[in-house]
Amino acid sequence: MAFGFVSGGLLLLCAVTCALRDSKNTLQQSSRLPQVPIVVECKAHALFISVDLPPSGSEPRFEAIDATGAYPVTESYGAQCGYTYSAHPLVGLVHLRASYFSCHTGNQNDEVFTFMFGLFIMYESGKELFFNVSKTCSVPPFPPRVVTCEENYMEVSVRTDLPSPTAGSIKEGFSAASAVAQSSAVEAWQVMLQQEGQQSEVMSAEDAATLGYFIMVTPGRLVFRTTFGQRHASVKMVNGVAVEVIQATVFFRQNWMVVMVDLVAACSLDEGTFDGYRLHWRTPAVMTPLVVGPSELRSEYIGMGVDGEVVDEQAATDRGYSVTIGEDTVDSSIPFAAEGGIRKSFVTGNVYNELYTVQLTYQQKLVDQNGVVTKHNAVRQMATPPIPRSPFSVNQTTLEERVFQVYLGNIPFDVELVSVELNGQEISVLTAAKMGYSITRVPEEENSFAYIIRVPFDDRLVVKQYLSAGSFEYTLDIKWTLNIRPQMEAYYHFSSVSALIADALPPVFDGMCTDNGISFMSDHQQYDYLWDIAIGSYTLTPQLASERGYILTNDSTTLILAVPLFTIGYVYEGITLKQFYGTFELLTRSAKTLEIEQSSAKRCLFQTTELLVCSTEGVMTVVTDITKAVPSADPARTTLLDRSCRPQETDETRVLFSFGLNTCGTRFHIDWQYVTYENEITFHELYSTDSRPVITRDAAYRMTIRCIYPVRGIESLFVDRKFRAETPGIGQIKDPVKVPPQMLKPMQPQKRTVMKPSFQGSAARKPADYARVGQWSEPLDKYAQWSLGPNGGF
Ligand SMILES: *[C@@H]1O[C@H](CO)[C@@H](O)[C@H](O)[C@H]1NC(C)=O
Numbered sequence: 047m048a049f050g051f052v053s054g055g056l057l058l059l060c061a062v063t064c065a066l067r068d069s070k071n072t073l074q075q076s077s078r079l080p081q082v083p084i085v086v087e088c089k090a091h092a093l094f095i096s097v098d099l100p101p102s103g104s105e106p107r108f109e110a111i112d113a114t115g116a117y118p119v120t121e122s123y124g125a126q127c128g129y130t131y132s133a134h135p136l137v138g139l140v141h142l143r144a145s146y147f148s149c150h151t152g153n154q155n156d157e158v159f160t161f162m163f164g165l166f167i168m169y170e171s172g173k174e175l176f177f178n179v180s181k182t183c184s185v186p187p188f189p190p191r192v193v194t195c196e197e198n199y200m201e202v203s204v205r206t207d208l209p210s211p212t213a214g215s216i217k218e219g220f221s222a223a224s225a226v227a228q229s230s231a232v233e234a235w236q237v238m239l240q241q242e243g244q245q246s247e248v249m250s251a252e253d254a255a256t257l258g259y260f261i262m263v264t265p266g267r268l269v270f271r272t273t274f275g276q277r278h279a280s281v282k283m284v285n286g287v288a289v290e291v292i293q294a295t296v297f298f299r300q301n302w303m304v305v306m307v308d309l310v311a312a313c314s315l316d317e318g319t320f321d322g323y324r325l326h327w328r329t330p331a332v333m334t335p336l337v338v339g340p341s342e343l344r345s346e347y348i349g350m351g352v353d354g355e356v357v358d359e360q361a362a363t364d365r366g367y368s369v370t371i372g373e374d375t376v377d378s379s380i381p382f383a384a385e386g387g388i389r390k391s392f393v394t395g396n397v398y399n400e401l402y403t404v405q406l407t408y409q410q411k412l413v414d415q416n417g418v419v420t421k422h423n424a425v426r427q428m429a430t431p432p433i434p435r436s437p438f439s440v441n442q443t444t445l446e447e448r449v450f451q452v453y454l455g456n457i458p459f460d461v462e463l464v465s466v467e468l469n470g471q472e473i474s475v476l477t478a479a480k481m482g483y484s485i486t487r488v489p490e491e492e493n494s495f496a497y498i499i500r501v502p503f504d505d506r507l508v509v510k511q512y513l514s515a516g517s518f519e520y521t522l523d524i525k526w527t528l529n530i531r532p533q534m535e536a537y538y539h540f541s542s543v544s545a546l547i548a549d550a551l552p553p554v555f556d557g558m559c560t561d562n563g564i565s566f567m568s569d570h571q572q573y574d575y576l577w578d579i580a581i582g583s584y585t586l587t588p589q590l591a592s593e594r595g596y597i598l599t600n601d602s603t604t605l606i607l608a609v610p611l612f613t614i615g616y617v618y619e620g621i622t623l624k625q626f627y628g629t630f631e632l633l634t635r636s637a638k639t640l641e642i643e644q645s646s647a648k649r650c651l652f653q654t655t656e657l658l659v660c661s662t663e664g665v666m667t668v669v670t671d672i673t674k675a676v677p678s679a680d681p682a683r684t685t686l687l688d689r690s691c692r693p694q695e696t697d698e699t700r701v702l703f704s705f706g707l708n709t710c711g712t713r714f715h716i717d718w719q720y721v722t723y724e725n726e727i728t729f730h731e732l733y734s735t736d737s738r739p740v741i742t743r744d745a746a747y748r749m750t751i752r753c754i755y756p757v758r759g760i761e762s763l764f765v766d767r768k769f770r771a772e773t774p775g776i777g778q779i780k781d782p783v784k785v786p787p788q789m790l791k792p793m794q795p796q797k798r799t800v801m802k803p804s805f806q807g808s809a810a811r812k813p814a815d816y817a818r819v820g821q822w823s824e825p826l827d828k829y830a831q832w833s834l835g836p837n838g839g840f
């Protein structure tokens with residue numbers, strides 16, 4: 047079914063060498079610069095040339111060349127002379143089809159045809175390049191009649207040795223023509239143009255040519271060609287398809303006879319349609335206007351293909367071409383993107399558009415009752431409108447995974463994702479994997495793809511926002527940059543996804559009072575890393591815990607923090623000789639902003655033994671057992687430096703003083719770093735005789751008590767005499783000394799010679815409480831960084 051004689055195409059990449067490749071295809075160029083791919087092919091009814099438009103070049107033009115000169119192929123000249131030129135800038139192609147009977151084609155016996163063209167391409171630079179395109183085609187004998195429907199003309203050629211029509215088959219019109227022929231045919235050829243229902247017009251072949259009716263004689267054939275829409279043509283509906291028909295009778299003297307030849311051309315005017323999937327073209331099942339006289343035509347073969355060539359059934363099936371032969375019409379159709387056409391994508395207004403164009407080729411063999419064959423050829427350049435293909439994105443995020451997954455679909459086969467912008471930060475696809483972002487390309491359906499990107503919620507580019515108690519929002523805006531290959535035309539798509547995490551609550555601590563402190567406990571939860579645990583402004587770390595004497599136990603399920611009494615961070619209140627309250631506060635801060643989200647404070651009642659508290663409000667509170675150093679000391683008769691300041695409470699061994707730092711004769715000393723407040727508890731020995739205590743005034747003891755505050759943490763110290771410290775002070779108690787030393791008494795064994803600082807403004811004198819306490823000789827600098835939560839103290 048395919049045409050075996052077609053010599054096949056030759057793609058000529060026009061470099062210097064191409065002229066040497068094939069002796070039949072001589073191609074030379076005036077410059078070596080650009081490479082212009084040119085395809086030149088001999089097809090059933092014409093020569094097909096296609097030229098790839100150079101990107102920077104203008105539309106090329108052709109000149110048909112023969113021995114008499116060069117003739118520019120213009121629109122009207124082409125229609126008259128059998129050249130069809132079409133440019134498709136969108137797909138970057140130019141087509142030229144030249145009929146074998148075109149004006150400037152060498153013809154040997156209607157079998158060998160020689161074409162020569164000049165091709166001119168103007169470049170942006172203003173330089174015009176010239177290429178010689180020539181081709182010789184050997185074609186098997188044409189059937190008696192060939193009717194060709196081109197885009198811009200109709201052509202009919204008939205063999206001139208046709209048997210003369212028998213008398214019985216002469217139709218009316220022919221008789222009329224004979225009559226005219228008798229009288230006017232002398233030397234020159236005459237043409238009679240007949241139009242249904244109109245008076246026939248007779249004119250010389252020359253006059254006909256000026257009207258656009260071209261008649262040519264070849265070694266064995268007579269050729270008639272005309273463009274569409276001529277005055278003598280008519281349009282009729284044939285089986286529901288609009289058909290243009292032109293009928294001419296040429297008559298001339300041959301020897302002693304006047305020969306008349308009927309030339310009828312008829313072409314379907316269907317321009318083709320696109321139904322969304324296929325391009326269709328329709329023509330009548332039998333082109334009845336081609337019937338001359340009372341004869342009949344029947345269709346013997348119908349074939350379709352592309353680019354001037356019919357394909358066999360197998361190839362048609364493979365490519366999805368279909369010819370539906372109905373009673374009235376033949377529908378030839380080609381699916382979108384089928385092999386044989388050109389699929390092209392481009393961007394307009396940030397939208398990917400695709401179109402498909404094809405040179406549909408139709409051939410039909412018609413036979414009349416005498417077995418005379420008519421071949422009907424048609425070529426139709428058809429194209430779909432631009433079909434927009436917008437990408438779409440789908441949010442495939444699952445909260446459990448804590449990863450954003452976004453699907454970008456409807457990506458055509460020739461499009462590639464080059465980069466993504468994640469919340470404004472551009473990342474090329476090439477480096478994405480290295481940076482920990484997964485981007486995959488997956489097939490979607492035929493010829494379509496999708497991209498899937500995965501970005502963990504906790505990625506640094508994801509925006510996280512703490513909305514309110516228990517809800518967190520993660521947001522990711524993605525700008526996708528897509529490029530059409532190979533021209534790398536870019537278009538973009540935007541996606542925005544967000545996720546609300548509802549269970550991201552700060553950890554809750556259970557506080558528990560123990561004999562010697564407070565214990566906090568919290569079970570680990572999924573989003574713990576979103577928070578910091580802090581004491582005051584210090585983040586809880588194993589190091590801080592060990593420095594301050596907290597006991598931190600942190601296993602895979604639970605965190606337990608045991609805070610012994612008198613370690614840094616306690617606030618004391620309601621101190622009596624019997625008991626006092628100690629409060630410890632754990633803060634939960636946002637790990638990102640350090641904003642305090644939650645406080646877990648625990649207040650516990652403790653038994654008072656001994657202590658020294660230096661509050662932020664400037665109150666020193668001391669409970670001490672004076673009988674430890676002086677067993678016979680009398681707690682009831684103790685005073686401070688100011689003798690009128692007496693203990694608030696006493697029992698047999700202990701005293702409780704609580705006084706403002708600006709009262710009771712408190713001395714203060716200031717250096718560049720610390721302010722030290724100092725007072726003394728003065729007491730006397732008590733001698734017992736009988737059952738009544740006797741007081742001697744000779745043996746007096748003084749016990750020094752101090753509160754030390756860092757200078758920079760104290761406000762308005764000397765301005766309004768109102769004391770306010772950022773942190774509680776550090777308390778010190780010095781063992782009592784006897785003043786004046788009138789009586790020599792042995793020192794108590796446990797008497798200490800150095801002063802003991804205590805944490806957090808409190809001191810307890812049990813040795814265990816000092817276990818972690820630095821010695822007085824240690825630089826106080828170390829304590830300067832011990833700070834407490836705000837508003838500690840009374
Ligand atoms: C093109 O071919 C014609 C005929 O062979 C020749 O005369 C002419 O010089 C050629 N032009 C170029 C530029 O090669």
Ligand SMILES: *[C@@H]1O[C@H](CO)[C@@H](O)[C@H](O)[C@H]1NC(C)=O
Binds near residue numbers: 441443544
């Ligand atoms: C995306 O998916 C997540 C998880 O299913 C959902 O929470 C979120 O509301 C979705 N929508 C947007 C716009 O991100």
Ligand SMILES: *[C@@H]1O[C@H](CO)[C@@H](O)[C@H](O)[C@H]1NC(C)=O
Binds near residue numbers: 600601
């Ligand atoms: C407790 O352990 C977890 C890991 O198991 C760790 O992420 C966390 O920071 C630890 N907490 C403290 C206060 O050390």
